[in-house]
Amino acid sequence: MNIMPNRMDYGFMKYQREFEEKALSVLRSGWYVLGKEVASFEENFAAYTGSKCCVGLASGLDALWIAVKLLGIGPGDEVLIQGNTYIASVMGITINGATPVFVEPDEYYQINADKIEEKITEKTKAIMVVHLYGHVADMDKIMHICKKHHLKLIEDCAQSHGALYKGKMTGTFGDAGCFSFYPSKNLGAFGDAGALVTNDAGLAEDARVFRNYGSEKRYYNKVVGANSRLDELQAGLLNVRLAHMEEITEERRQLAEVYSRQLHQENILLPATRRDTCPVWHQYVIRSHRRQELTDYLNGKGIGTIIHYPIPPHLSEAYRSLGHRKGDFPITEEYADTVLSIPLYTDMREEEQRYTIDCINAFT
Numbered sequence: 001m002n003i004m005p006n007r008m009d010y011g012f013m014k015y016q017r018e019f020e021e022k023a024l025s026v027l028r029s030g031w032y033v034l035g036k037e038v039a040s041f042e043e044n045f046a047a048y049t050g051s052k053c054c055v056g057l058a059s060g061l062d063a064l065w066i067a068v069k070l071l072g073i074g075p076g077d078e079v080l081i082q083g084n085t086y087i088a089s090v091m092g093i094t095i096n097g098a099t100p101v102f103v104e105p106d107e108y109y110q111i112n113a114d115k116i117e118e119k120i121t122e123k124t125k126a127i128m129v130v131h132l133y134g135h136v137a138d139m140d141k142i143m144h145i146c147k148k149h150h151l152k153l154i155e156d157c158a159q160s161h162g163a164l165y166k167g168k169m170t171g172t173f174g175d176a177g178c179f180s181f182y183p184s185k186n187l188g189a190f191g192d193a194g195a196l197v198t199n200d201a202g203l204a205e206d207a208r209v210f211r212n213y214g215s216e217k218r219y220y221n222k223v224v225g226a227n228s229r230l231d232e233l234q235a236g237l238l239n240v241r242l243a244h245m246e247e248i249t250e251e252r253r254q255l256a257e258v259y260s261r262q263l264h265q266e267n268i269l270l271p272a273t274r275r276d277t278c279p280v281w282h283q284y285v286i287r288s289h290r291r292q293e294l295t296d297y298l299n300g301k302g303i304g305t306i307i308h309y310p311i312p313p314h315l316s317e318a319y320r321s322l323g324h325r326k327g328d329f330p331i332t333e334e335y336a337d338t339v340l341s342i343p344l345y346t347d348m349r350e351e352e353q354r355y356t357i358d359c360i361n362a363f364t
């Protein structure tokens, strides 16, 4: 059997008729950027998350850096962020000239809330929480710290569409929730797309103006903005997928549960779920000190895996100027050396998961 880490084609085929009908109707509409589909997706996604406002943008990275910028964070400011994240989260900070200050993760792969306060300085302006792998950060503690130190809170929800903390959706706790709809995300488009959700109508209005060259009214530019518009085709296709989001999320939860119940392998550690949270399993991430042997073995069996992520941002060449060295963040580095994401995707076949489990369990 040949099993890939992700099957975006399955995710398309499951709702193929609806996607094709929507794509045709947008193509035939004669209107392709910022129109009816974008407006209805913004309304639908705001309602889905339980936020007052949603602004469609061109990517998840745009949602992050535009949120950071519009919250007034720039050169000389520090933003706290977990060390083990996708580098885009960090770029959302540094594009604005602000400095990322890394915090070690907890056992759920999220920012360790007990290690945040020791990193706060005069320059700290915000915490960027990344709900990595579709798990959920310790929001009560983090919100308490934000209130106490007057910090902004930005949530990177690129991997956590629909994930819950005490019944409330990620993205709705802070000043802005930033989402990516890159095709491989839980709510994926068929190209690049993103959005920002917020309960602050002023911030939403600023983002709406900013994404379109800073103009509210055509050719009247209030501020220097950017082009980060969501297009009608992606918004339309996202409307289709969003209507099935409960089913999509429930399926991921069931696949994860089967893994957690049926994987019995002494050379791996299974992911743990924080109390009072409901993760959405963007990835099912195991850890192993024999990762290389395990991936080689699984490859030999036709099973593909991915490492999210092999090089933590503080050791990335792109961030050499921050001056970090190996050993600065031991837990972050340990995770980078041992994590492995195993196949989990929409419409994963029972026999595909069965085979994956049997092969992992048989590893010696």
Ligand SMILES: *Cc1c(COP(=O)(O)O)cnc(C)c1O
Residues within 6 Å of the ligand: 059, 060, 061, 062, 085, 086, 088, 089, 130, 156, 158, 159, 180, 181, 182, 192, 193, 194
């Ligand atoms: C995918 C991702 C992003 C960036 O989203 P794009 O749409 O690719 O720009 C940011 N943060 C995290 C955690 C992601 O997984």
